[in-house]
Amino acid sequence: QQQITVNIGSSHPEQNIWVYAMKNTFQPEVNRILEEGGNEYQVNWVESYAGTLYKFTDTREAVMDGIVDVGMVGTVWEGANMPLQNVTYFTPFATEDHRMIIEIFDDLSENLPELKNSWAENGMVHLSSLITDSYDIYATFPVSSMEDLQNRKLNAPGTSANWLRETGATPVDGALTTYYTNIQTGVTEGTLSFASGILPTRVYEVAPELTRVGIGSMYFGGIAANQSFFEGLPAPVQNAMREAAQATSIAHGDYVADLAARAIDEMQEAGLTIHELPEEEKEAWVNGLPNIVEPWLEQTGEAGEVVLKAYFDALRERGAEPLRAWDEGL
Amino acid sequence: MSDEDSGEFEEDRFVPAFSEAPVGAILGSAAAALSAVGTIAIGALMLLIVADVIGRNFLDAPVTGVSEIAARSVVAIVFLQVPAAILQRRLTRADFLVRRIETASPAAVSAIEAVFSVVGAIVFALILWASWPKLPESWATAEFFGVQGVWTIPTWPFRGITVLGCALAVMAALYRTTDEIRTIRSLP
Amino acid sequence: MTTLAFGFVLIGVLIALVLLGMQIAYALFGVAFVGIWMIRDNIDLAFRMLELTAYSGIADYLFATIPLFVLMGLLVSVSNVGRDTFEVAEDLLRRMICGLGVATVAANTIFAAVTGVSIASAAVFTRVAVPEMKRHGYRPSFSAGTVAGSSVLGMLIPPSLLLIIYGVLAEVSIGGMFIAGIIPGLMLAGGFVAMLISVTILFPGFVLEDPEGTRQRRLDRAQESMPLNVMVSKLIPIILLVILVLGGLYTGFFTPTEAGGVGAFGALVVALSRRSLNRKKLWQVMKQTGVISVSILLLLVAASFYSRMLAIAGLPNAIAGLVTESGFGPLGFLFFYALIILLMGMILDSTSILLIMVPIAAPIAQGMGIDLMHFGIVTVIAVEIGLLTPPFGISVFTVHNTLNDPSVSVEQIFGATLPFIAVMLAVLVIVALVPSTVTLFL
Ligand code: NA
Ligand code: NA
Numbered sequence: 001q002q003q004i005t006v007n008i009g010s011s012h013p014e015q016n017i018w019v020y021a022m023k024n025t026f027q028p029e030v031n032r033i034l035e036e037g038g039n040e041y042q043v044n045w046v047e048s049y050a051g052t053l054y055k056f057t058d059t060r061e062a063v064m065d066g067i068v069d070v071g072m073v074g075t076v077w078e079g080a081n082m083p084l085q086n087v088t089y090f091t092p093f094a095t096e097d098h099r100m101i102i103e104i105f106d107d108l109s110e111n112l113p114e115l116k117n118s119w120a121e122n123g124m125v126h127l128s129s130l131i132t133d134s135y136d137i138y139a140t141f142p143v144s145s146m147e148d149l150q151n152r153k154l155n156a157p158g159t160s161a162n163w164l165r166e167t168g169a170t171p172v173d174g175a176l177t178t179y180y181t182n183i184q185t186g187v188t189e190g191t192l193s194f195a196s197g198i199l200p201t202r203v204y205e206v207a208p209e210l211t212r213v214g215i216g217s218m219y220f221g222g223i224a225a226n227q228s229f230f231e232g233l234p235a236p237v238q239n240a241m242r243e244a245a246q247a248t249s250i251a252h253g254d255y256v257a258d259l260a261a262r263a264i265d266e267m268q269e270a271g272l273t274i275h276e277l278p279e280e281e282k283e284a285w286v287n288g289l290p291n292i293v294e295p296w297l298e299q300t301g302e303a304g305e306v307v308l309k310a311y312f313d314a315l316r317e318r319g320a321e322p323l324r325a326w327d328e329g330l
Numbered sequence: 331m332s333d334e335d336s337g338e339f340e341e342d343r344f345v346p347a348f349s350e351a352p353v354g355a356i357l358g359s360a361a362a363a364l365s366a367v368g369t370i371a372i373g374a375l376m377l378l379i380v381a382d383v384i385g386r387n388f389l390d391a392p393v394t395g396v397s398e399i400a401a402r403s404v405v406a407i408v409f410l411q412v413p414a415a416i417l418q419r420r421l422t423r424a425d426f427l428v429r430r431i432e433t434a435s436p437a438a439v440s441a442i443e444a445v446f447s448v449v450g451a452i453v454f455a456l457i458l459w460a461s462w463p464k465l466p467e468s469w470a471t472a473e474f475f476g477v478q479g480v481w482t483i484p485t486w487p488f489r490g491i492t493v494l495g496c497a498l499a500v501m502a503a504l505y506r507t508t509d510e511i512r513t514i515r516s517l518p
Numbered sequence: 519m520t521t522l523a524f525g526f527v528l529i530g531v532l533i534a535l536v537l538l539g540m541q542i543a544y545a546l547f548g549v550a551f552v553g554i555w556m557i558r559d560n561i562d563l564a565f566r567m568l569e570l571t572a573y574s575g576i577a578d579y580l581f582a583t584i585p586l587f588v589l590m591g592l593l594v595s596v597s598n599v600g601r602d603t604f605e606v607a608e609d610l611l612r613r614m615i616c617g618l619g620v621a622t623v624a625a626n627t628i629f630a631a632v633t634g635v636s637i638a639s640a641a642v643f644t645r646v647a648v649p650e651m652k653r654h655g656y657r658p659s660f661s662a663g664t665v666a667g668s669s670v671l672g673m674l675i676p677p678s679l680l681l682i683i684y685g686v687l688a689e690v691s692i693g694g695m696f697i698a699g700i701i702p703g704l705m706l707a708g709g710f711v712a713m714l715i716s717v718t719i720l721f722p723g724f725v726l727e728d729p730e731g732t733r734q735r736r737l738d739r740a741q742e743s744m745p746l747n748v749m750v751s752k753l754i755p756i757i758l759l760v761i762l763v764l765g766g767l768y769t770g771f772f773t774p775t776e777a778g779g780v781g782a783f784g785a786l787v788v789a790l791s792r793r794s795l796n797r798k799k800l801w802q803v804m805k806q807t808g809v810i811s812v813s814i815l816l817l818l819v820a821a822s823f824y825s826r827m828l829a830i831a832g833l834p835n836a837i838a839g840l841v842t843e844s845g846f847g848p849l850g851f852l853f854f855y856a857l858i859i860l861l862m863g864m865i866l867d868s869t870s871i872l873l874i875m876v877p878i879a880a881p882i883a884q885g886m887g888i889d890l891m892h893f894g895i896v897t898v899i900a901v902e903i904g905l906l907t908p909p910f911g912i913s914v915f916t917v918h919n920t921l922n923d924p925s926v927s928v929e930q931i932f933g934a935t936l937p938f939i940a941v942m943l944a945v946l947v948i949v950a951l952v953p954s955t956v957t958l959f960l
Contacts (some may be wrong), residue, residue: 049846053567065566080473080485090479151390159477161394170390173397178773180685186770187386188669202690295479369801369808372585376786379586379779383772391568400582405573407585408819411812420922422813423914428539431928446540453547460569492572 002041004237009048009068011056017196017256018072018130019049022223025251026070026128029244034237038081041237046213059221064123069229070241071132073263075221076158083300084118084307088219090158090296091308093286094315095324096134098217099253104314105129105219106249112310114303124224125231127245130252133260135160135215138203139190140183142275143211146284155191161213162292163192167285169180179203196256199263206274214282214323223248293326305330335358357505361413361498368410375403394481402475402488409495416450416502438513444510458496465489527830528553529865532824536909546820549714550827557830567826575817575822575839576641583778584637585811591920592803592810594635594759597789602752609744613736616718616725618654619664620648620711626668627675628760637680637814640913642921656734658926660725663934666917668710669941670902673868675703680868680901684894688880698956700890702899702949717937719793746918813919818911848886852893852950855879856900863904868912871901892953899946906942908936955958 008027010019014146027045034041054062061070075085088094088101095101109115109126119126137143139154150168155178161171172188177198182188183206190207192215198204216269223245230238267275297304312327346354378396386392415421432439467473468486476482528549547568555564595775603625605776611617625647626639643665651661673680722729743753762832763786766772772780789795795803846854855875862871876897883893905913914931949955 045831048829053826054570055574055577055579058570061566061570065563067563067567067570080482081471082476148512153386159480161477161480164387170386170392171394172392173395181533184772185773187773292479299478326464365805368812369804370809371806373804375582376586376589376779376782379772379776380783381782383766383776383780387771397579400579401577404582404585404815405577407808408576408812408815411808412816415809415816416522418809420809420813420919421543422817422919423536423539423541423928427537436946446544447547450541450544453551454549456551456565457568457572460565461572464569464573489573507851516851 002043002234004041004233005044005046006070007046007048007068008070009062010072011054011059011062011074011086012072013050017132017252017259018074018220020070021128021248021252023047023069026043026223026244026248028058029247030237033240033243037240038237041234041240043237057243057308060122060124061207063224063226066226066229066318068226070127070223073124073221073224074130076218078221081158082118082122083296084115085219085221085304086159086296087304087307087311089215090162090293090320091311091324091326092135092163092215092289092292093282094215094216094312094326095320095322096214098131098256099317100134100315100320101131101217102220102249104214104252104311104318105131105222106246108307108310108314109222112307114306118303119224120227121159121298124226125227126222126325127241128223128226128248128252130220130222131256132218133196133256134196134217135163135192136206136213136218137190137211138179138193138198139209139211141189142209142273144275144286145278145281146288152190152252153188155182155188155193160192163289165292166288168228180206182209195263195267196259199259199266204267204270208271209273209275210267211277213277213285242274261307283323289300289324351405354505354509356502357413357498358417359501361417364495364498365411365414368407371403371407371410374491375400375407395476395483398475399483401482402485406488406491409492409499412454413498413502416499416506417507421450423435437517440513440517442509444507444514447503447506451500451507454496454499458493458500461489461496462493465493522829522833524557525553525828525833527838528827528831532865541911542915543816543820545730545826545834546817546896550717550820550824553827554830557827560563568823571819571826574675575819576863581815581818583776584814585807586778586782587813588641588810588920589804589807590778590785591645593782593789593795594642594646594756595783596799596803596952597755597785597792597794599646599759599785599788603756605650606744606752607750609749612743614636614715615736616714616870617716617736618647618651619660619714619725620657621705622651622664623668623671623710623714626665627703637669637912637916639672640666640916641920642812642880643669644917648917648921655726655735656922657727657934659930660934662917662921662926662931663936664714666906666911666913666940667930667935668707669913669917670905670938671703671707673902673905674706674898675700679896680898681894684872684876684897688876688890688894690890690894694891695894698895699898701796701955702818702895702945705945705948705955706899706942709945710938713937755792757878759784759788763772802901810916810920813917814912817915821910848883848888849950851882851886852888852896853885856896856946856950859897859900860907863901864907868904870902872897873903886893889953889957892949892956893955896946896950899942899949903939903942903946906932906939910933911935 008022010022012019014020014023030043034043048068053067056074057077059071059073060081062068063073075082076089079086100160106129109119109129116126137154141148143149146167153172154164154169155174156164156171156174157173164171172182172184173300174188176193179191179193180203182199183190183203191203193203225241264274293308295307300307308327309330312322312325317320346358380397382393382396428439428442431442432476465486468489473485474482475485532549535549536542537951547928551564551568567763589753602913607618607621607625611621614620622643626643644662647665648658648661651664652658672678678696680697681699685695719727726732759781763777763781766780844854859871860874862875880890880893884890908929911932914928914935918928918931919924
């Protein structure tokens with residue numbers, strides 16, 4: 001029997017939605033598959049979860065540089081080095097079905113050369129997709145029309161600031177960890193966020209009005225392996241990891257679904273009220289946005305066009321009906 | 331108003347006169363210049379935050395990206411200031427043992443200080459060696475932070491500051507070593 | 519040798535180097551570099567982690583406010599607002615034993631409601647309180663120790679960076695943590711006052727340079743007290759600053775993090791309006807800010823690199839293993855956990871300890887039926903003690919750096935904070951034994 005040491009880690013703790021399935025599905029599945037496949041190899045896992053080795057800003061470099069062999073990579077924080085993966089953030093109101101996003105990106109990351117190469121150029125092998133559940137508005141006030149957003153201050157960090165353009169609301173920087181105090185102290189009046197992220201940070205205590213807007217589920221990043229590490233593994237171990245990654249994708253989708261459902265239940269018990277933004281208002285919102293995908297297309301060029309087109313084709317193939325055809329004219 | 335505490339603000343006392351120590355004077359001036367940029371950065375940081383608070387609350391126009399810009403600036407401030415801090419001997423340490431030894435043998439203390447300064451030079455050389463490849467890389471790939479289409483800032487100036495600050499810190503630490511060795515030689 | 523044993527050896531080497539007098543940042547960087555290299559048998563990896571840490575280890579808005587709080591402290595000090603406040607405090611507390619020590623604690627308690635970082639309190643009050651205490655016959659080291667000791671209030675009385683980090687890691691309400699911190703924070707402040715008075719009575723030589731002279735002055739009835747209008751005019755600037763920062767925070771104009779920037783700007787306006795600043799003096803103040811900040815921030819970078827090395831050595835996991843094997847009951851576990859944190863506090867910075875310990879310990883605590891808010895306050899008090907304990911006590915270093923007085927050594931300040939550590943330990947034990955001190959208002 002051959003022992004193989006695998007350093008696995010993340011910038012976020014084990015209970016985090018993007019890490020949970022790594023620890024609770026990927027690792028045990030690899031072990032199980034190797035054991036059932038003749039027990040020829042055994043993986044000795046060295047875990048560095050919860051940011052003990054690097055911060056969330058460094059997830060790409062950590063895997064690329066081999067600080068961990070397998071890690072959670074948040075491409076959402078890699079707008080400069082891996083912009084292609086952020087297509088979902090520039091094309092909001094596409095789909096609320098997060099399992100669909102996982103399926104699409106598991107497929108595209110392996111089969112679309114532009115995406116596969118982007119991982120390879122960064123010295124990584126993509127194993128399994130990570131996503132967020134759908135973004136909605138958690139605020140101190142309900143939103144029944146676009147009028148209600150006028151002159152409101154909402155936490156909307158990074159790319160999500162784009163989603164508030166021309167809505168009359170002011171996007172304010174922040175992170176999951178700052179929303180609570182921001183809203184409590186009145187710095188902001190709410191946030192654009194997702195149920196599975198809001199629950200653990202208890203933002204609903206200070207922002208008890210949830211308005212379902214359906215900005216959609218977003219591709220967050222992937223579980224990836226360091227390329228030279230992965231290529232140096234014996235074929236059976238590589239296959240075990242590939243196979244385990246498929247199971248991990250499914251487990252991740254299930255975990256996020258469970259957590260989002262549980263989050264909504266628990267938050268409602270704690271006094272959260274849920275509203276639905278009327279369909280025509282959603283359309284007014286998305287059609288009122290400027291062409292926010294334009295700068296992204298300028299940055300990514302032809303590869304961006306291919307990825308955007310492939311993504312929207314895949315959405316429609318699976319029956320999704322994006323509220324705005326961001327791929328129009330490509 | 332009162333001038334009684336002005337003694338604590340001595341003008342660049344770590345920069346020797348050029349005629350006495352040309353290397354030290356050049357090094358000291360370079361460190362002082364770098365540190366002045368860092369000092370300005372602190373003031374700019376304050377104004378940036380105030381602008382954001384006012385813009386957000388009274389003009390519905392927050393300054394986008396303050397938290398990321400502030401985050402990057404704090405690293406820049408460290409590397410801009412560190413060479414001057416080394417020359418000024420302001421790096422934190424527990425020096426009770428050293429001062430005990432000093433009364434017994436000043437030469438021994440200078441020897442210890444020289445060794446520590448060499449360690450400092452090595453440490454900053456390691457950071458320099460680790461960091462410099464990222465500078466041309468970030469230039470070539472036009473690496474930025476921020477959000478495409480909202481605001482972006484190139485990272486190479488920040489990586490450049492790390493490299494420059496470390497390079498000067500290595501020289502500053504080595505200069506401190508030679509300084510200690512000179513002290514040992516001048517002792518009776 | 520196992521990786522774990524090697525990890526402990528590296529801690530030993532670090533302590534030895536620090537005790538020998540090596541610049542602490544050099545020691546942390548050097549030991550951690552060699553550690554990562556040896557443990558993973560890969561020098562490239564050590565270089566890459568060093569690069570990541572140098573580039574992003576402290577790239578955080580929270581850390582960016584440290585120089586601003588330092589700047590605020592220097593401006594408050596240079597415009598003599600600090601001196602005025604202490605003249606008033608001295609006058610009001612003239613008859614009280616250790617009046618200025620008590621005033622320092624009181625001022626820190628108020629200032630704690632403005633700042634979220636203990637280092638900021640330490641920097642501000644070093645400039646404000648230490649010169650006044652020295653002027654009134656207090657020992658410089660005792661004065662510095664009082665400032666370092668009472669600076670820990672900044673992290674327990676909301677807003678607080680540590681409470682926020684704990685709330686995030688343990689997934690408990692941050693607002694709840696803020697409320698939970700109030701009573702233990704006031705207990706600490708009260709304990710400090712009681713301790714200062716008793717120490718001054720029992721060991722006057724520890725506190726004062728000329729106990730008899732100070733006693734005479736305290737009992738001198740002939741001394742005129744300050745007229746009310748003078749008192750008011752002396753207090754107006756600090757009151758305005760507190761209103762600016764507190765008011766701004768509680769009306770939501772800015773966040774606790776932004777308070778550093780706004781506070782520094784407010785202090786600048788106060789200083790300019792009092793005509794205590796010309797262009798040259800402003801530049802000197804700014805330069806001073808840079809020099810003080812860099813020594814603190816460089817330590818934080820180095821500490822972050824070092825804690826990553828410890829993680830590679832597997833120390834966090836080993837500690838988790840120890841705990842599960844120990845078979846303690848809830849209370850035994852709580853004290854064992856606090857003890858581990860106290861030990862880690864000697865060598866690591868607060869944030870690193872929380873990052874290493876809370877994810878391991880919070881689930882164990884919850885499993886044992888310990889209330890997570892109670893657990894959090896115990897954690898934060900224990901972590902805060904680490905700000906004062908040698909060899910790595912960042913509050914003490916901050917005071918020492920800001921003071922920059924060759925006659926006051928680091929170890930003298932460490933010595934002077936011992937009574938404060940004793941009070942904190944007492945409060946820690948009380949809070950651990952009586953959960954209602956935390957949960958009363960929840
Ligand atoms: Na506070
Ligand atoms: Na300590």
